[in-house]
Amino acid sequence: xxxxxxxxxxxxxxxxxxxxxxxxxxxxxxxxxxxxxxxxxxxxxxxxxxxxxxxxxxxxxxxxxxxxxxxxxxxxxxxxxxxxxxxxxxxxxxxxxxxxxxxxxxxxxxxxxxxxxxxxxxxxxxxxxxxxxxxxxxxxxxxxxxxxxxxxxxxxxxxxxxxxxxxxxxxxxxxxxxxxxxxxxxxxxxxxxxxxxxxxxxxxxxxxxxxxxxxxxxxxxxxxxxxxxxxxxxxxxxxxxxxxxxxxxxxxxxxxxxxxxxxxxxxxxxxxxxxxxxxxxxxxxxxxxxxxxxxxxxxxxxxxxxxxxxxxxxxxxx
Amino acid sequence: xxxxxxxxxxxxxxxxxxxxxxxxxxxxxxxxxxxxxxxxxxxxxxxxxxxxxxxxxxxxxxxxxxxxxxxxxxxxxxxxxxxxxxxxxxxxxxxxxxxxxxxxxxxxxxxxxxxxxxxxxxxxxxxxxxxxxxxxxxxxxxxxxxxxxxxxxxxxxxxxxxxxxxxxxxxxxxxxxxxxxxxxxxxxxxxxxxxxxxxxxxxxxxxxxxxxxxxxxxxxxxxxxxxxxxxxxxxxxxxxxxxxxxxxxxxxxxxxxxxxxxxxxxxxxxxxxxxxxxxxxxxxxxxxxxxxxxxxxxxxxxxxxxxxxxxxxxxxxxxxxxxxxxxxxxxxxxxxxxxxxxxxxxxxxxxxxxxxxxxxxxxxxxxxxxxxxxxxxxxxxxxxxxxxxxxxxxxxxxxxxxxxxxxxxxxxxxxxxxxxxxxxxxxxxxxxxxxxxxxxxxxxxxxxxxxxxxxxxxxxxxxxxxxxxxxxxxxxxxxxxxxxxxxxxxxxxxxxxxxxxxxxxxxxxxxxxxxxxxxxxxxxxxxxxxxxxxxxxxxxxxxxxxxxxxxxxxxxxxxxxxxxxxxxxxxxxxxxxxxxxxxxxxxxxxxxxxxxxxxxxxxxxxxxxxxxxxxxxxxxxxxxxxxxxxxxxxxxxxxxxxxxxxx
Numbered sequence: 025x026x027x028x029x030x031x032x033x034x035x036x037x038x039x040x041x042x043x044x045x046x047x048x049x050x051x052x053x054x055x056x057x058x059x060x061x062x063x064x065x066x067x068x069x070x071x072x073x074x075x076x077x078x079x080x081x082x083x084x085x086x087x088x089x090x091x092x093x094x095x096x097x098x099x100x101x102x103x104x105x106x107x108x109x110x111x112x113x114x115x116x117x118x119x120x121x122x123x124x125x126x127x128x129x130x131x132x133x134x135x136x137x138x139x140x141x142x143x144x145x146x147x148x149x150x151x152x153x154x155x156x157x158x159x160x161x162x163x164x165x166x167x168x169x170x171x172x173x174x175x176x177x178x179x180x181x182x183x184x185x186x187x188x189x190x191x192x193x194x195x196x197x198x199x200x201x202x203x204x205x206x207x208x209x210x211x212x213x214x215x216x217x218x219x220x221x222x223x224x225x226x227x228x229x230x231x232x233x234x235x236x237x238x239x240x241x242x243x244x245x246x247x248x249x250x251x252x253x254x255x256x257x258x259x260x261x262x263x264x265x266x267x268x269x270x271x272x273x274x275x276x277x278x279x280x281x282x283x284x285x286x287x288x289x290x291x292x293x294x295x296x297x298x299x300x301x302x303x304x305x306x307x308x309x310x311x312x313x314x315x316x317x318x319x320x321x322x323x324x325x326x327x328x329x330x331x332x333x334x335x336x337x338x339x340x341x342x
Numbered sequence: 343x344x345x346x347x348x349x350x351x352x353x354x355x356x357x358x359x360x361x362x363x364x365x366x367x368x369x370x371x372x373x374x375x376x377x378x379x380x381x382x383x384x385x386x387x388x389x390x391x392x393x394x395x396x397x398x399x400x401x402x403x404x405x406x407x408x409x410x411x412x413x414x415x416x417x418x419x420x421x422x423x424x425x426x427x428x429x430x431x432x433x434x435x436x437x438x439x440x441x442x443x444x445x446x447x448x449x450x451x452x453x454x455x456x457x458x459x460x461x462x463x464x465x466x467x468x469x470x471x472x473x474x475x476x477x478x479x480x481x482x483x484x485x486x487x488x489x490x491x492x493x494x495x496x497x498x499x500x501x502x503x504x505x506x507x508x509x510x511x512x513x514x515x516x517x518x519x520x521x522x523x524x525x526x527x528x529x530x531x532x533x534x535x536x537x538x539x540x541x542x543x544x545x546x547x548x549x550x551x552x553x554x555x556x557x558x559x560x561x562x563x564x565x566x567x568x569x570x571x572x573x574x575x576x577x578x579x580x581x582x583x584x585x586x587x588x589x590x591x592x593x594x595x596x597x598x599x600x601x602x603x604x605x606x607x608x609x610x611x612x613x614x615x616x617x618x619x620x621x622x623x624x625x626x627x628x629x630x631x632x633x634x635x636x637x638x639x640x641x642x643x644x645x646x647x648x649x650x651x652x653x654x655x656x657x658x659x660x661x662x663x664x665x666x667x668x669x670x671x672x673x674x675x676x677x678x679x680x681x682x683x684x685x686x687x688x689x690x691x692x693x694x695x696x697x698x699x700x701x702x703x704x705x706x707x708x709x710x711x712x713x714x715x716x717x718x719x720x721x722x723x724x725x726x727x728x729x730x731x732x733x734x735x736x737x738x739x740x741x742x743x744x745x746x747x748x749x750x751x752x753x754x755x756x757x758x759x760x761x762x763x764x765x766x767x768x769x770x771x772x773x774x775x776x777x778x779x780x781x782x783x784x785x786x787x788x789x790x791x792x793x794x795x796x797x798x799x800x801x802x803x804x805x806x807x808x809x810x811x812x813x814x815x816x817x818x819x820x821x822x823x824x825x826x827x828x829x830x831x832x833x834x835x836x837x838x839x840x841x842x843x844x845x846x847x848x849x850x851x852x853x854x855x856x857x858x859x860x861x862x863x864x865x866x867x868x869x870x871x872x873x874x875x876x877x878x879x880x881x882x883x884x885x886x887x888x889x890x891x892x893x894x895x896x897x898x899x900x901x902x903x904x905x906x907x908x909x910x911x912x913x914x915x916x917x918x919x920x921x922x923x924x925x926x927x928x929x930x931x932x933x934x935x936x937x938x939x940x941x942x943x944x945x946x947x948x949x950x951x952x953x954x955x956x957x958x959x960x961x962x963x964x965x966x967x968x969x970x971x972x973x974x975x976x977x978x979x980x981x982x983x984x985x986x987x988x989x
Contacts, residue, residue, distance in 0.1 A: 026823070027810060027822055028808045028822045029809065029818070029820050030808070030809035030821070031807065031808040031809050032740040032741070032807050032808070032809065033808065034809050035455040040740075042736070043736045043737055043739070043740050046734060046736060046737055047731075047740075049847065050731045050734070050737065051731075054573055054727040054728075054730070054731065054815045057727060058724065060728060061694065061698075061719075062719065062720060062723065064698050064760050065698050065716075065719055066704075067702075068698050068699075068701045068702035069706055069716070071702070073705055073960075086363055086703065087703070088643070090642065090702070091643070092648075092704065093700050094642070094643065094692075094695040094696060097695045098688065098691055098692055098695060100458060101688060101691040102688055105685070105688070105730070106683045106728065107458060108678065108684060108734070109681060109684055109973050112733075112734040112735070112736065112737075113677060113680075115734070115736045116673060116676070116734075116735050116736050117673075119736055120673055135512075137939070139628055142752070160818070161790075172509075173506070173508065173512065174504075174506050174512050175504055175506070175603065177742075177743060179743075179809075179811070181740060181808075185668075185737075185738075185739025185742075186739055186740070186742060186743065187670065187739070188668045188669045190603055190604065190669060190670070191506060191597055191603060192598070192603070193595035193603075193604070193670065194865045195669075195670035202648075206430065208809070210742065210809075210811060211811070212668075212742070212743040212811040212812075213504075214499075214500050214504070214507070214670075214743075214744055214812070214813040215433075215507060216507060216512065217427040217428065217431065218427060218809075219813060219814060219815075220427065220815050220817065221816075222816035226585040246944075255431055268827055271820070280582060285971045297818070304950055308426060312835070316429055317426055317427055317428070321355065
């Protein structure tokens with residue numbers, strides 16, 4: 025078995041596992057049906073016919089037996105379909121059963137990235153991030169889905185099926201990961217130019233790690249301590265960056281693009297298209313259109329020194 | 343000129359019958375299109391228009407195929423730089439729109455418009471001028487779409503054009519308008535074809551062809567026509583709402599102003615799912631006809647076959663929500679559509695079992711049409727089984743909008759539509775052109791097509807299960823999808839080669855194919871094989887009288903024919919709906935240029951409507967002129983006289 029980035033056939037949580045069980049049942053039933061029907065066809069086509077005997081006509085004696093065979097086959101089809109329906113409905117029931125959510129996460133679709141918000145009754149414990157969703161392992165998580173612009177679809181195949189994000193119509197989806205790890209997902213509903221590059225990660229952490237990650241994300245950004253990163257922050261705040269991005273703890277508070285308060289803690293940039301390395305980040309800042317044509321990030325012209333300072337500053341946003 | 347004619351010209355040597363040659367000449371004078379380009383443009387002959395219709399649809403099939411080839415070339419390798427997202431989105435939108443709206447549905451209605459009058463023993467369709475208008479509207483719609491595409495205004499929001507992506511806020515420019523208007527053209531053509539077929543089948547069957555003796559293909563054309571009539575208006579409304587949202591700022595799909603983005607999907611799929619059956623049902627008619635000929639026996643269980651077709655026609659309207667399982671429809675509602683989707687497998691199963699019983703009791707002959715039918719069984723059953731799987735909501739939520747669905751729909755549409763269609767091409771080509779296609783090339787065509795389809799589409803099941811969404815212009819190397827995509831592309835190349843072989847076969851046959859004669863297969867059962875190949879402009883010198891379900895198999899030496907129709911004017915025999923008893927003679931209109939001009943005026947209006955709402959006013963005036971002239975130039979209704987007698 026090769027290494028798939030994401031797969032519905034490698035369930036990592038109870039939802040995906042119950043769908044996988046249904047799939048295996050349907051697959052093997054279908055294989056049997058296919059072999060039986062094509063076997064009957066092959067035998068019917070190639071069986072030896074005595075020479076000189078005319079094809080049977082309607083109402084001939086052999087036809088009555090044939091009628092019984094055909095009726096039995098139709099009955100068997102109905103029976104198989106009925107069994108399928110029972111299995112299907114019980115799986116569907118299990119998937120939508122009400123549970124107590126350990127975490128509630130709001131995911132909002134944008135062309136072409138995912139805004140992720142963790143709700144908390146204490147406002148300054150709310151967390152806002154993008155394209156990387158952390159969940160505690162082994163706990164049911166409720167994802168509430170919404171869209172800012174067009175219809176997207178949230179799909180992490182290792183964990184569960186997909187659910188559309190339709191503007192103005194909130195929907196929800198349960199996910200749960202049985203073991204710690206990084207699970208990939210991506211947009212499944214065609215949403216324009218960069219539908220192909222609208223991926224996300226679900227990172228399942230052990231409870232302690234999750235709590236640590238959460239506390240870190242709830243913090244404001246660190247204030248720059250040296251001259252290079254101070255210059256970097258100045259570049260950020262004095263350029264077009266602030267028109268779209270927010271860094272908490274600074275005056276930058278726009279919500280058009282992803283929240284960058286903890287950018288350096290994320291594994292990928294550009295919605296799962298590029299590993300978050302200094303080089304990739306530089307390329308993305310200078311020429312996002314070359315990487316993701318049509319994305320809403322404009323090209324930026326910065327002097328080499330300013331770029332290095334900006335990269336250094338962004339690198340501190342852990 | 344209503345002298346009764348009692349002999350059948352096909353059964354008696356022409357020299358032995360004085361007056362027969364004169365009769366043919368007389369009918370030819372009355373029914374032919376007239377000479378030259380003028381006659382060609384004025385033609386209202388269902389065969390002449392039917393041929394153009396099929397050829398036009400096939401050209402669109404080739405164009406859609408070229409788009410598919412470009413898509414496969416781009417996806418063959420991860421992070422391929424061949425085609426960027428802008429062109430790619432146009433390509434898959436064009437591919438879907440072309441295949442569904444300009445190829446699949448039109449080619450099925452076109453085959454029906456050509457074959458039905460011949461199969462039921464009539465001289466033409468019920469409304470010959472309307473038929474010409476329908477064809478030209480369809481042609482203009484297709485030309486308009488492709489002109490726009492080459493001007494870089496090709497639609498890019500998918501063949502399903504979901505709002506809000508296709509709405510005024512996100513679908514900027516004229517690209518989506520081009521799509522919506524193309525749909526309008528094809529809807530009109532489709533609805534016209536449906537009206538033609540229903541009226542013709544109900545009222546013009548040869549005497550004796552009661553409903554319970556109607557060939558299965560004619561039944562399937564009838565069910566298809568009713569499905570078009572009930573399905574197409576929904577997408578007409580839908581695309582007009584979208585055009586209005588975009589042109590004059592209505593808010594049908596604008597959530598923020600009280601509209602509903604999901605309304606688009608409901609209306610679209612209420613048409614879109616029946617559309618699949620609009621393609622599939624006439625193909626079932628091809629299958630039944632061809633199996634009867636090549637097993638040399640009656641189709642097993644005729645009543646069950648007819649009832650299954652009708653049941654499929656009804657159930658086809660109850661499944662649309664299974665395209666929308668991911669949109670948060672309440673679970674109870676989804677269960678209903680799961681059950682309906684599973685239920686439609688029953689009438690389909692009935693037909694498959696009846697065909698297998700037919701083949702079992704018959705003596706199969708492995709000519710190319712029959713091979714394509716065997717291919718249809720193998721390919722379609724895979725598509726049907728994956729179709730039952732995705733009727734399940736939990737499973738569908740995993741594979742919805744992935745390559746699993748791409749695999750499923752191509753297995754269903756190629757298996758259930760294109761395999762029977764190729765079988766039909768090979769089967770009826772001698773009738774239409776008078777020449778046989780090569781069996782040797784036909785077998786290559788079949789073998790490569792069968793292999794190509796499976797190599798191209800089977801791996802896509804796995805791609806979908808392993809997480810590859812549809813409509814992505816590229817994918818990262820780390821996804822692991824590269825190898826299977828390469829295999830799929832190799833399959834697409836094989837399909838391409840197979841279609842080229844088909845074209846070579848057609849070209850060679852037209853140049854110097856073996857002459858066919860009236861019934862080259864020797865065991866055909868339906869009336870079109872009773873007349874010469876190609877059929878004369880008037881179809882039958884004497885309209886036949888039918889005495890069974892398989893009229894050519896139970897034909898007495900001197901078959902009874904209809905007498906008493908005028909031969910100096912275009913007259914059709916109208917019969918009663920249930921029993922096809924002669925009812926009256928109908929003076930059908932002569933060829934005219936007005937349908938073409940009316941279609942041009944309609945086309946100009948629709949295209950101008952993309953730019954200004956005033957086009958509705960100006961265009962309305964523009965269209966009325968040709969329509970008035972069209973009506974004015976019709977013959978006065980003759981006396982509704984019962985023919986002098988049926989011998």
